[in-house]
Amino acid sequence: MAFSQASKRHYKKRRFLTKHCFRLQPVGGRLHQRDPKYDGQCPNCLRPQEDDDHLFCCPAPSRHSWRFDVKLLLDGHLSSSLDPLLLNLLQTMLLAFFGDGASPLPAQYPPEYHHLISTQQSIGYSQLVRGKFAMDWNELQATYWTKNHHHPSHKEKQWLVGLISLLFEQSHTLWLHRNEACHGRDRISQRQAERVHVQAEIRSLYSLRHLVQAEDQRHFYDSVETHLVQPVRQLKDWIQLYGPLIRYSVRQACTQAVRSTPKMTTYFPRITITPTTPTPQPCPTLHDYMLPLPQVHHTSSNPYHWSNKAKSTHTSTTPTKYSQQRIDMLWPDHPG
Numbered sequence: 001m002a003f004s005q006a007s008k009r010h011y012k013k014r015r016f017l018t019k020h021c022f023r024l025q026p027v028g029g030r031l032h033q034r035d036p037k038y039d040g041q042c043p044n045c046l047r048p049q050e051d052d053d054h055l056f057c058c059p060a061p062s063r064h065s066w067r068f069d070v071k072l073l074l075d076g077h078l079s080s081s082l083d084p085l086l087l088n089l090l091q092t093m094l095l096a097f098f099g100d101g102a103s104p105l106p107a108q109y110p111p112e113y114h115h116l117i118s119t120q121q122s123i124g125y126s127q128l129v130r131g132k133f134a135m136d137w138n139e140l141q142a143t144y145w146t147k148n149h150h151h152p153s154h155k156e157k158q159w160l161v162g163l164i165s166l167l168f169e170q171s172h173t174l175w176l177h178r179n180e181a182c183h184g185r186d187r188i189s190q191r192q193a194e195r196v197h198v199q200a201e202i203r204s205l206y207s208l209r210h211l212v213q214a215e216d217q218r219h220f221y222d223s224v225e226t227h228l229v230q231p232v233r234q235l236k237d238w239i240q241l242y243g244p245l246i247r248y249s250v251r252q253a254c255t256q257a258v259r260s261t262p263k264m265t266t267y268f269p270r271i272t273i274t275p276t277t278p279t280p281q282p283c284p285t286l287h288d289y290m291l292p293l294p295q296v297h298h299t300s301s302n303p304y305h306w307s308n309k310a311k312s313t314h315t316s317t318t319p320t321k322y323s324q325q326r327i328d329m330l331w332p333d334h335p336g
């Protein structure tokens with residue numbers, strides 16, 4: 001409720017507020033993800049991969065002064081009507097988000113404030129500057145007025161709307177300061193910043209030089225340094241004319257490279273495996289289960305002495321006297 005009312009007060013800044021509240025600002029890290037021509041650095045402290053929260057937590061002196069101004073504005077705007085404990089909690093949570101202090105400890109506050117602390121911690125302290133407050137803020141403020149027998153006016157009841165509107169206004173001011181540092185404050189610094197951005201885009205296009213098709217190589221100069229000495233206007237015209245063509249040529253080169261490459265299977269002959277019919281095997285007979293026959297050695301007194309020589313030369317499959325005798329020994333009731 002308070003969020004929508006505060007947003008209506010800044011209707012002309014709705015584009016900024018939409019990106020600000022949903023973390024869609026074109027900060028350095030996000031631009032670098034979209035296009036590598038952006039370095040992604042914070043324009044104030046040169047930190048790599050500038051993100052949404054770094055806007056508020058940047059250690060640059062200009063951001064320190066902005067945070068100090070916000071603290072003074074909150075004190076002047078809320079100290080006369082807001083519950084002192086709620087104002088203290090708000091300041092502590094914002095300092096914790098800015099990296100200038102620790103998170104509030106529930107033990108330092110009365111028990112009725114613990115639910116507010118845990119709820120806002122779940123929502124995120126970074127969401128305070130984006131107008132997302134827990135519902136306990138209004139409830140505890142109403143309880144404070146009741147305890148002090150104070151009948152608030154309509155304007156006092158709108159304290160949270162005014163607070164969110166103030167944070168939106170200060171966030172927009174911070175964004176403008178950040179853009180001035182990025183794109184220049186006066187005309188001279190803006191031209192310098194513009195030249196740096198154009199040169200970065202030219203270098204990004206030259207990094208694709210070895211990926212374009214052969215017939216598009218003629219659009220490039222001999223070296224990028226030779227090209228960059230031209231005026232900014234001519235550089236921007238070259239980007240506008242050849243930038244889309246170079247990117248299209250890279251995509252076409254990739255497509256052609258894949259299209260002219262045969263499949264791996266074309267390099268090898270196709271092998272057809274035909275199934276073979278298994279050869280029927282004869283049924284096993286009784287002799288297949290017989291053990292090797294013993295060979296009688298004439299010089300030995302043992303008639304069952306094994307001789308390897310006799311064993312290797314014995315090829316007859318006809319049962320002999322000894323084999324018949326051995327069957328009788330294995331199966332005494334065999335009919336044979």
Ligand SMILES: [Zn+2]
Binds near residue numbers: 045
């Ligand atoms: Zn920074």
